[in-house]
Amino acid sequence: MVMPNTIFQQVTDALRPNRRIARPIHVGYAVASAAVFGAAWSLSSGAVPSPAGVAAALARLWTEHGLFDALAASFVLNAQAIAWTTAIALGLAYLTVVPAVRPLAAAISKLRFTGLVGWAFVFTLWARDGHQLKLWMLVFGMAPFFVTAMTAVVAELPRERFDHARTLGLTEWRVVWEVVIRGTADQALEALRQNAAMGWMALTMVEGLVRSEGGIGALMLNENKHLDLDGVFALIAVVLAVGIAQDAALGWLRRAACPHVQRSKP
Amino acid sequence: MTHLHERRDTLIKLEGVHAERGDQLVLRDIDAEIKDVVRPDVADQGQVVGVLGPSGAGKTTLLRLLAGLDAPSRGRVLIGDALQPARAGMVGVVFQHYPLFEHRSVLGNLVVAARRGGAATADARARALLERFGLGDRAGAWPGELSGGQRQRVAILQQLLCGHTYLVMDEPFSGLDPLNKQHACELIAEVSMMHERNTIVIVTHDIREAVKVSDTLWLIGRDRAASGEPVPGSHIVETYNLIERDLAWQPGIERTPAFETFVREVEDRFRSL
Numbered sequence: 001m002v003m004p005n006t007i008f009q010q011v012t013d014a015l016r017p018n019r020r021i022a023r024p025i026h027v028g029y030a031v032a033s034a035a036v037f038g039a040a041w042s043l044s045s046g047a048v049p050s051p052a053g054v055a056a057a058l059a060r061l062w063t064e065h066g067l068f069d070a071l072a073a074s075f076v077l078n079a080q081a082i083a084w085t086t087a088i089a090l091g092l093a094y095l096t097v098v099p100a101v102r103p104l105a106a107a108i109s110k111l112r113f114t115g116l117v118g119w120a121f122v123f124t125l126w127a128r129d130g131h132q133l134k135l136w137m138l139v140f141g142m143a144p145f146f147v148t149a150m151t152a153v154v155a156e157l158p159r160e161r162f163d164h165a166r167t168l169g170l171t172e173w174r175v176v177w178e179v180v181i182r183g184t185a186d187q188a189l190e191a192l193r194q195n196a197a198m199g200w201m202a203l204t205m206v207e208g209l210v211r212s213e214g215g216i217g218a219l220m221l222n223e224n225k226h227l228d229l230d231g232v233f234a235l236i237a238v239v240l241a242v243g244i245a246q247d248a249a250l251g252w253l254r255r256a257a258c259p260h261v262q263r264s265k266p
Numbered sequence: 267m268t269h270l271h272e273r274r275d276t277l278i279k280l281e282g283v284h285a286e287r288g289d290q291l292v293l294r295d296i297d298a299e300i301k302d303v304v305r306p307d308v309a310d311q312g313q314v315v316g317v318l319g320p321s322g323a324g325k326t327t328l329l330r331l332l333a334g335l336d337a338p339s340r341g342r343v344l345i346g347d348a349l350q351p352a353r354a355g356m357v358g359v360v361f362q363h364y365p366l367f368e369h370r371s372v373l374g375n376l377v378v379a380a381r382r383g384g385a386a387t388a389d390a391r392a393r394a395l396l397e398r399f400g401l402g403d404r405a406g407a408w409p410g411e412l413s414g415g416q417r418q419r420v421a422i423l424q425q426l427l428c429g430h431t432y433l434v435m436d437e438p439f440s441g442l443d444p445l446n447k448q449h450a451c452e453l454i455a456e457v458s459m460m461h462e463r464n465t466i467v468i469v470t471h472d473i474r475e476a477v478k479v480s481d482t483l484w485l486i487g488r489d490r491a492a493s494g495e496p497v498p499g500s501h502i503v504e505t506y507n508l509i510e511r512d513l514a515w516q517p518g519i520e521r522t523p524a525f526e527t528f529v530r531e532v533e534d535r536f537r538s539l
Contacts, residue, residue, distance in 0.1 A: 163335050164365040168379050168428050169355035182369050260408040
């Protein structure tokens with residue numbers, strides 16, 4: 001598709017479906033959207049805290065309520081949960097090349113319909129301490145989604161790719177390594193990115209349920225209890241910022257680990 | 267003038283091959299041989315067999331049997347000097363869409379294959395072959411960055427580096443423009459002449475290109491009953507010896523009346539299937 005010439009054309013084209021626009025126009029629309037959002041937020045009264053109120057609450061949470069420690073505790077917990085989830089989910093998904101493992105993977109995939117809260121009591125009986133309890137709940141919450149995503153990726157690999165590797169005389173496990181594990185690494189990292197984002201959503205809930213060690217979820221619930229909406233919004237903003245940074249880091253990792261994805265023809 | 271030649275040892279043999287997909291008979295009664303063609307005046311004359319047939323005739327099924335990727339439901343597919351039953355890894359396959367390891371560079375793809383013939387020299391052999399086939403400057407490229415023609419060449423080189431003497435190619439001319447089709451023909455001819463035993467089976471529905479590059483053509487298809495209905499199970503309905511017809515190994519053969527006449531003959535037979 002040829003790009004339109006004039007700026008006006010590009011600005012109007014950005015309002016029509018399936019058009020390509022230049023990067024400056026794209027940035028312009030992003031800035032305009034942010035400005036509209038900021039203006040709407042500043043002008044709204046009552047229901048939504050003002051930007052100044054949120055900033056003040058952020059400073060208060062940082063200096064008086066140990067926001068840094070809470071954030072660090074949450075970050076460590078989330079990182080541990082992501083690591084465990086990744087190991088379990090990828091291991092299981094890759095092992096679906098062994099037919100006997102498929103029923104187990106299918107069963108774990110179905111656990112995504114069971115929810116977290118109901119299992120809290122069961123995990124309480126098993127867990128050694130609060131940290132372990134939260135970790136298990138997070139892993140339990142995330143792993144079924146990760147397993148579902150990656151088993152689908154493995155199942156949809158074309159037969160031709162396996163056959164191609166076999167014609168090169170590779171052993172079946174080497175075929176699995178090249179085609180399934182290395183061949184889908186970019187999709188695994190993308191799935192990891194999505195699950196890591198989901199981790200922050202589940203984390204605040206889990207930390208609200210199990211308050212040992214504090215964490216940003218516990219802090220958020222405290223602010224909620226005291227009807228301090230400024231504080232709640234400040235914590236939401238913090239989680240948002242950390243989540244975006246984490247997402248960018250994982251995106252960088254994916255590009256670094258799988259450069260062929262970036263450099264392939266569209 | 268017919269080229270002096272002799273057909274000697276059997277390199278590939280199909281004995282009473284039947285293939286079924288579910289309860290559907292796809293191939294039946296396939297009996298065929300590919301023999302080593304020896305020319306006194308040519309050092310390394312390989313073999314090129316074109317397999318032609320209409321869509322759904324079972325060409326890809328035959329390819330998978332020859333490659334040892336599937337076993338026949340009846341009969342045997344035998345490969346090599348010792349005529350051993352075909353199994354995966356004995357025969358190189360260049361699939362229609364030229365699958366490569368997308369996470370490996372062009373050189374990396376070739377080195378994986380070349381390790382089969384010795385890890386110590388794998389890199390050097392891969393680089394040498396890339397240079398020979400005009401891809402030296404693409405060693406560091408990713409498969410996704412290659413054109414269709416380059417990708418095809420890399421896929422073929424990968425199989426050659428694996429040490430494959432026998433190569434089956436699925437629709438090697440599909441999706442190529444006329445110039446790239448010509449390049450593909452030249453590449454197939456060059457590969458076939460790299461070693462006396464090199465044997466390439468091309469599965470295609472592109473009659474002109476198959477005639478240009480092959481020394482033998484197998485036309486597969488189904489017979490028709492008196493009612494006009496196709497009888498289940500394709501088989502080899504015609505075998506054309508292009509050497510005897512003086513159409514093989516001749517550059518520019520496609521510009522001769524004899525070539526056009528023969529293509530029309532095959533097309534007419536093709537339509538009757």
